[in-house]
Each structure stands twice: as structure tokens, then as C-alpha cells.
Amino acid sequence: MTTPSDATSPVDAPREEPHCLVEQVGHTLVVTMNRPARRNALSGQMLRIMEDAWDRVNGDDDIRVCILTGAGGYFCAGMDLQAADDKPPSESFESGEFDPTVIKGLLKGFRLTKPLVAAVEGPAIAGGTEILQGTDIRVAGESARFGVAEARWSLYPMGGSAVRLPRQVPYTVAAELLLTGRTLGAAEAKALGLVGHVVPDGQALAKAHELADMVAANGPLAVQAILRTMRDSEGRHEEDCWAADAAVGAAVFSSEDAKEGPRAFLEKRKPVFRGR
């Protein structure tokens, strides 16, 4: 997809903001989709920055949790329809330039090994709700709106929603949202369990930080092991999961942190976890 960074621009043009901002705050990496004038529509540049951020989360032991949010009071308006009109994604699929089975920026075919907290203000439409389904803990401002609108434009929810949404909300609701393209508000999303928290507008990021800080204060090995088992056991019979569950759990109990935690409780102090 063409992005402004691919185009030549006059030297006197104002410096364009990066399409995605990445900032570490303590043990939390904050990823902010940053094209508010386009309602944070997903550009190629934005997705490339997000892919690098995901690698940083997975590769840096100092990062224990990630927050994904959008700038300007918006979450994400999905694929950049102008860029798609300039260069239809089908050209990239047909040429083999892009393998749609893995869309790392949208966390399809690639997952974070640490918890991802979504802070949603305003519209999270199509690709916006698609990437939401790759997050773990979710906070919405009361005016946030969700939906998978691809069918409205005779497009396909290539970000994974036809697979994931029926696993995250009741089947008939997933079918209705995917097939009608209608949107839903934060209250309905909370009632369905698509998001876990609804807060006053403008407070989603603060709540996301509060939750992220709770995660970051816990044993990182335990947190990552729990997340791994949740991911690996999804859709499988429980009897097929216990061996892996036990192996992952035993490794956590064998860690130094598993001794530090109970000791800190008994000594009535905060634990100091070192991730080993």
C-alpha cells in the first residue's frame, strides 16, 4: 500500500508525524496508532512500526506488558481505503508480494508473548475491531464504537475476524456483526464481553495503564506462562491440554521468582521479580 513515507514531498512540507508512536513507560510499551486526521486508518507505514513494536515487546525482558491505543480520541478506522484504492491489496496477494495468512501488524499469525491491553476511544471499525481481537485486556471509552464493516464494501475481514469473533462473542452475535457490518456501542460490547471495562470518554488510556501496572507488578514468568497456555489451549479438548499446562506450570514453580513471591508475602514486603 502506498504511504506518505513512500512518496516524495516538497522540502518545505511540514514534517509528517510518524503513523504510529511507540513509548516505553516503566515495564509497559505504549503503541499509539497516529493518523487522527484519517481516524488512525491502517497505513503500510503504521503497520511496519507496529510490527517492529511487537518484536520489541517479545524480545525485551524489561517490557512486561503492552498497551495499544489510538491518537486524537479515535482507535482505528481499519484499512486505509484511499491507499487500497490506489493499490488494491489483491495485486499484492496475486503477485505473491504479500502472504495474507500472516498479517503481523494485526496480530494474525503472530502473537505477543506478553499481555496486550487495548485502550479504545471513539471508532474501532473493521481492521480496528479486527486487531482488538488480538488483544487480551480491553478498556473502552463510553462513546467507543465497534464493528467489522468489511462486507459493507464487499471486502473480507482479512485480519482474522471470521475465525476469531465467533470465539469471543456468542455465535449469533458474531454472525450478525460480520454479515450486517453494523456497529455496536461500548455498553453493548461490554455486555457481550468484547471489552472488559467501559470508562468515561478520555479515561481509557489511564485505566489501561492501571491494569498494565498490575500485570507488570506480577511475576513475569507466571504471567507469560499463563498467557501461553491460554493461547495454546484455545479450541482444544481440556484433556489434550493438561500435559503442556503442567510442563509450563512446573517451569514457573521451578523459578527463583516462585520462591521470591511467597517469601515476600511472609516478610510483608513487595516482591522483587527478576524474570528467572
Ligand SMILES: C[C@H](/C=C/C(=O)SCCNC(=O)CCNC(=O)[C@H](O)C(C)(C)COP(=O)(O)OP(=O)(O)OC[C@H]1O[C@@H](n2cnc3c(N)ncnc32)[C@H](O)[C@@H]1OP(=O)(O)O)[C@H]1CC[C@H]2[C@@H]3CCC4=CC(=O)CC[C@]4(C)[C@H]3CC[C@]12C
Ligand atoms: C482486511 C483488513 C481490514 C479491512 C478494513 O478495515 S476495510 C475498511 C473499513 N473501514 C471502514 O469502513 C471505516 C470507514 N470510516 C468510517 O466509517 C468513519 O470515518 C468513522 C466511523 C471511522 C469515523 O467517522 P467520523 O465522522 O469521525 O470521520 P469521517 O468524517 O468519516 O472521516 C474523517 C476523515 O478520515 C477519513 N477516513 C476515515 N476512515 C478512513 C479509512 N478507513 N481509510 C481512509 N480514510 C479514512 C475520511 O475519509 C475523512 O477524510 P476527509 O479528507 O476529512 O474527508 C485490512 C486491514 C489492513 C490491511 C492490510 C494492510 C497491509 C497490506 C498491504 C498490502 O500491500 C497487501 C494487503 C495488506 C496486507 C492489507 C490487507 C487487508 C488488511 C489486512
